[in-house]
Amino acid sequence: MYAQMVKSTGKGVQSLEDMSPEERAFQERIDRGEKIEPKEWMPDGYRKTLVRQIGQHAHSEIVGQLPEGNWITRAPTLERKAILLAKVQDEAGHGLYLYCAAETLGVSRDELLEKLHSGDMKYSSIFNYPTLNWADIGAVGWLVDGAAIMNQVPLQRTSYGPYSRAMIRICKEESFHQRQGYDIMMKMAFGTEEQKDMAQDALNRFWYPSLMMFGPSDKDSVHSAQSMAWKIKINTNDELRQKFVDQTVPQAKYLGLTIPDENLKWNEEKGGYDFSEPDWTEFFEVIKGNGPCNKERLGARVKAWDDGAWFRDGLMAHAEKQSAAKLAAE
Amino acid sequence: MKKEWPLWEVFIRGQHGLNHRHVGSLHAPDAEMAIKNARDVYTRRNEGVSIWVVEANNITASSPSDKGPLFEPSNSKVYRHPTFFDIPEEVGHM
Ligand SMILES: [Fe+2]
Ligand SMILES: [Fe+2]
Ligand SMILES: [Fe+2]
Numbered sequence: 001m002y003a004q005m006v007k008s009t010g011k012g013v014q015s016l017e018d019m020s021p022e023e024r025a026f027q028e029r030i031d032r033g034e035k036i037e038p039k040e041w042m043p044d045g046y047r048k049t050l051v052r053q054i055g056q057h058a059h060s061e062i063v064g065q066l067p068e069g070n071w072i073t074r075a076p077t078l079e080r081k082a083i084l085l086a087k088v089q090d091e092a093g094h095g096l097y098l099y100c101a102a103e104t105l106g107v108s109r110d111e112l113l114e115k116l117h118s119g120d121m122k123y124s125s126i127f128n129y130p131t132l133n134w135a136d137i138g139a140v141g142w143l144v145d146g147a148a149i150m151n152q153v154p155l156q157r158t159s160y161g162p163y164s165r166a167m168i169r170i171c172k173e174e175s176f177h178q179r180q181g182y183d184i185m186m187k188m189a190f191g192t193e194e195q196k197d198m199a200q201d202a203l204n205r206f207w208y209p210s211l212m213m214f215g216p217s218d219k220d221s222v223h224s225a226q227s228m229a230w231k232i233k234i235n236t237n238d239e240l241r242q243k244f245v246d247q248t249v250p251q252a253k254y255l256g257l258t259i260p261d262e263n264l265k266w267n268e269e270k271g272g273y274d275f276s277e278p279d280w281t282e283f284f285e286v287i288k289g290n291g292p293c294n295k296e297r298l299g300a301r302v303k304a305w306d307d308g309a310w311f312r313d314g315l316m317a318h319a320e321k322q323s324a325a326k327l328a329a330e
Numbered sequence: 331m332k333k334e335w336p337l338w339e340v341f342i343r344g345q346h347g348l349n350h351r352h353v354g355s356l357h358a359p360d361a362e363m364a365i366k367n368a369r370d371v372y373t374r375r376n377e378g379v380s381i382w383v384v385e386a387n388n389i390t391a392s393s394p395s396d397k398g399p400l401f402e403p404s405n406s407k408v409y410r411h412p413t414f415f416d417i418p419e420e421v422g423h424m
Contacts, residue, residue: 040394086374093371100355103337109357110334169354173375312359316333319360 002060002124002148003053004215004287012222013229030231035161038104046230051105052121053232054163055112058098059123063116063297065091067131068140076134083180084137090173097166104162117302125283126213128291129205135188135195139202141181143210143248149174150244151214154234163232182251189255196256203252204260208278214241216280246272337386338364340371342378350382361385 016024023043029036036042065088072088075081099109115121126144131137152174156167188199214237218224227233235243245264252259263276285291335357341350353372358364364383372378392400408414417424 037394039391089370089374093374096356096371097354100337103355108334165354312335313333315359315363316335319363322360 002151002213003056004122004124004213006049006053006056006227007223013225027229030159030229034159035164036159037161045226046232047105049227049230050160050163050232051102051107053227054098054102054105054166055107055115055121056123058095058102058112059116059121060127061091061095061098063123063127063301064144066297066300067127067129067293068137070131071134071137074134075137080184087141087177087180090177094170094173097169098163101160101162101166113305117298117305119289119298122287123297124213125286125291126209127297128286128293129209130293132205133198133202134184135198135202136206138181138184138188138199139206141177141179142185142251143181143203143206144213145174145177145181146248147210147213147244149178150240150247157231157234159231185255185257189257199255200257203257207260208282211241211244211275211278212280212283212286214238214244216283242272245275249273335359338368338383339386339389340364340368341382341384342368342372343380344378346379350380353377355386358383 014023016027019027022041026036026042026046036046068084068088068091072081072084075084099112102112103109112121116123126147131140149171152167152171156164156171158164158167185199185202188195190196216237218237224233224236228236249259249264259275261276263274265274266272267274286294289295336359337355338358338361339355340353342353343350356364356367356371358367361383365381368381368383373381404410
């Protein structure tokens with residue numbers, strides 16, 4: 001998802017009997033539904049996995065601003081421009097909430113950013129796809145934020161207090177994102193023939209990358225099992241992907257658009273749709289850095305960081321001077 | 331130079347008459363910028379009428395391991411609650 005393929009550090013889930021007394025007490029707190037707070041004891045693996053997951057999630061929010069920011073100056077009306085601006089601004093806030101949550105675990109924001117810029121840490125594969133035209137902005141809000149919501153809603157119940165509170169705040173803002181996207185899609189799908197074609201084309205290009213957001217099947221993964229025991233992952237990737245498909249198909253139908261999957265079929269028995277898996281080879285290529293926009297996205301991030309250094313330093317120098325002057329006056 | 335902006339904790343009064351409540355944190359070079367950033371990040375949807383910011387390293391917190399000694403003593407002091415006392419109905423509202 002926004003955090004894809006996060007590896008936990010343990011060797012898999014231990015039974016309560018095999019745990020040290022500290023670990024057992026910790027696991028029992030989680031099982032009781034208690035929240036873990038920053039200064040409290042936690043296993044090393046729990047802390048490390050959380051830093052990776054929250055960090056990757058934060059990076060995704062920030063890098064996720066780029067494909068949409070690309071269209072702010074070219075939005076078709078002033079109203080659409082104001083809406084998109086507000087949406088992209090929210091994403092900056094989401095990044096901030098999450099970096100702050102990660103910082104409670106003993107890393108600094110600058111450290112996390114360094115790891116993003118050096119390629120040590122990843123962001124979601126979805127943001128390595130281009131937004132070619134205005135219909136893509138509709139598809140991103142509808143599908144990408146829609147998929148993000150699928151993942152973020154259950155994470156409001158995650159065991160780590162600061163992460164859970166950040167997710168609650170984010171979820172409150174997220175449904176505006178999806179609705180503004182769907183609103184663009186409605187406008188286009190019910191517009192001229194040409195607009196409808198653009199909407200269909202955007203759906204065609206974003207469908208499988210959106211399904212990839214949930215990550216490959218992890219039903220047999222020891223990392224996921226550990227993360228689920230710690231309640232830093234609530235559902236399997238397949239569960240969330242299925243929910244997303246089931247929710248999205250009727251929405252596409254309403255728009256009169258076709259999901260680009262010949263195998264899409266209602267399955268009465270499971271009470272959900274059967275659908276085709278995305279091309280996982282493509283996914284792994286994108287993760288490795290070979291997607292259509294990886295270089296551009298990371299390049300834009302690094303440039304913004306480097307170009308902003310004089311400004312960050314300047315404000316810091318000013319603040320230090322002010323506080324020294326204040327001290328001297330006292 | 332390279333110095334990270336310090337961390338600030340943000341408290342917001344949601345409505346007139348309510349306490350300021352902790353809502354989250356952010357980085358800023360000084361208090362003035364922290365207030366401005368807090369306004370942009372934490373009050374985009376009419377969430378507040380007033381903001382406090384406190385530099386995070388100025389906050390002293392109780393330690394989680396002191397939870398027992400700090401808070402357990404009050405468990406046994408049930409008489410601190412009005413419901414501890416039975417007042418006859420004839421007395422009227424009290
Ligand atoms: Fe977001
Ligand atoms: Fe997002
Ligand atoms: Fe969003």
